[in-house]
Amino acid sequence: MDGAPAETEKKSVIxxxxxxxxxxxxxxxxxxxxxxxxxxxxxxxxxxxSERDIRPCRGCWRCWEPGRAGRxxxxxxxxxxLDLYLEAGALVLASPVYxxxxxxxxxxxxxxxxxxxxxxxxxxxxxxxxxxxxVLIAVQGHRDAELMDSLVRTFELTSRALGLAPAGVLLRPxxxxxxxxxxxxxxxxxSVRAAFLSAGRQLALxxxxxxxxxxxxxxxxxxxxxxxxxxxxxxxxxxxxxEVPYSDRERLRQAVADDLRLLVPDLASxxxxxxxxxxxxxxxxxxxxxxDKRWHLVVSGGRCTAARGDHPSPDLALEADDRTFREIxxxxxxxxxxxxxxxxxxxxxxxxxxxxxxxxxxxxxxx
Numbered sequence: 447m448d449g450a451p452a453e454t455e456k457k458s459v460i461x462x463x464x465x466x467x468x469x470x471x472x473x474x475x476x477x478x479x480x481x482x483x484x485x486x487x488x489x490x491x492x493x494x495x496s497e498r499d500i501r502p503c504r505g506c507w508r509c510w511e512p513g514r515a516g517r518x519x520x521x522x523x524x525x526x527x528l529d530l531y532l533e534a535g536a537l538v539l540a541s542p543v544y545x546x547x548x549x550x551x552x553x554x555x556x557x558x559x560x561x562x563x564x565x566x567x568x569x570x571x572x573x574x575x576x577x578x579x580x581v582l583i584a585v586q587g588h589r590d591a592e593l594m595d596s597l598v599r600t601f602e603l604t605s606r607a608l609g610l611a612p613a614g615v616l617l618r619p620x621x622x623x624x625x626x627x628x629x630x631x632x633x634x635x636x637s638v639r640a641a642f643l644s645a646g647r648q649l650a651l652x653x654x655x656x657x658x659x660x661x662x663x664x665x666x667x668x669x670x671x672x673x674x675x676x677x678x679x680x681x682x683x684x685x686x687x688x689e690v691p692y693s694d695r696e697r698l699r700q701a702v703a704d705d706l707r708l709l710v711p712d713l714a715s716x717x718x719x720x721x722x723x724x725x726x727x728x729x730x731x732x733x734x735x736x737x738d739k740r741w742h743l744v745v746s747g748g749r750c751t752a753a754r755g756d757h758p759s760p761d762l763a764l765e766a767d768d769r770t771f772r773e774i775x776x777x778x779x780x781x782x783x784x785x786x787x788x789x790x791x792x793x794x795x796x797x798x799x800x801x802x803x804x805x806x807x808x809x810x811x812x813x
Contacts, residue, residue: 457535458489459649460577462527464541464552466496469695471621472585475642476540479583479616482646490538490646491530495551498523502554509561516561524558531559536649537577537610539601543586546596556604563607579613580605581649583642585621589674591664594619614655616645616663620674622681623667625699626708638665673715676752680707706733706768707754709775710741713806714752721804722748727795729802730760733768745805762794762802 461480465472473494480490499522508519518524531537541552548556562576582601584594594617605612624635641662645655668674681702685692688701702708710731722745731741742757743750766774770789773779782803784790792799 457577458491458530458533459483459536459538460491460493460530460534461538462540462552462555463492463494463496464539464549464555465494466542466549466551467693468494468496469693470542471618471624472540472542472583474624475585475616475618475639476538476583478639478642479538479540479581479646479649482643482648483650484646485643486647486650488646488650491534493527493530495555498527500524500527500551500554500558503557503560518558518561524555527555528559528561531562532576534577535579536613536653537580538583538649539580540583541585541597543584543588543594543597546593547600548597556600559604559608576608577610579653580608580610581614581616581645581655582612583616583618585618587620587622587678589620589666589668589671591617591619613649613653614645615660616642616655617660618663620667623674623677625695626677626703634665634667637662638667641665669715672751673711676711677708680705680711683707704772704776706731706739706741706771706775709772710743711752713775714743714750717745717750717805718807719748721801721807722750725801725805727761727798728757728759729798730757730763731771732763732765733771734765735768739768750805760794762792762798764790764792766790 461476461483463473463476480492483490501520501522501524504520506519508514509517518528539552539556541548544550547553580601582598584597586594598615598617601615602612618638624638641659645659645663648655648659668677684702684705684707685698688698690697690701692698725745727745729743729745731743733739737756738754740756741752741754742760743752766784766789770779770784774781774784774790781790785792
């Protein structure tokens, strides 16, 4: 917030991480935000709620009684957290979106701030120190940012009740796409992460996050709705088959990343529309494991769509084993070399085969 008193700028930033576990997307993006605060001379004080003993508010009103004004009767970690809150110049509330709202631990934290609300008329005055501004970080797997509206509204009303000026709202839909290059460009992945780093810097230096940085943090990762839906369906299907715990993000990423159920739709979405002008064709991808493992690409009207299964009359059929296709589409093996070596074969339209490199210059996923 521009024009804030100098002493406010020097206070710590209490960063409340409401993710129920460490290592997820909320924690990753919050880490970047904290790094930005630190790099710009701020003092981020991280509070991981999942690692704290914070009990639900009892609704007993004891925190408004004479002699206890602003103090909760419960003896848990919230007392320490409230002390950190009261010494901070800014609050950052980071939460995944669960059922269109805050996570359970985040909601409990907010409710336990009740002792800091202005008391009823005639009650003792509460402590008046604490932040003068607040930033929200909200993260979800869904693509539709409107699903975050109720959470954002909760943040706005909570900030108003506590006398905090909103200093930034960082929304990150499509969070699981951060682990994959199902994007218009790998640069997008980096720019999103850079936005959270910049947001921390801006809060420390300027007292608020700029609208440009808010927009960059929410920049779409996936090229279109159809690709997002196919990717998400395949993601959970492969995850279930792999039997890797959802909480083990790195192993899950490795299990999912090289599967043709992700790589082939990515290839289709990466087609160069100008190179495909006037082309009407069907390309079969046959990894040699039976008809149910085949894919076909339909190029029509400057667009390319991928579909599972066989096709009765493809213009071109590409044949290789599953591993070769995965290595080519993930960028680890050059397709032309694979053809020269005989590990990638084709039958059908020779002209279309030579045109593939112009249609799909990146060969699918780019790293």
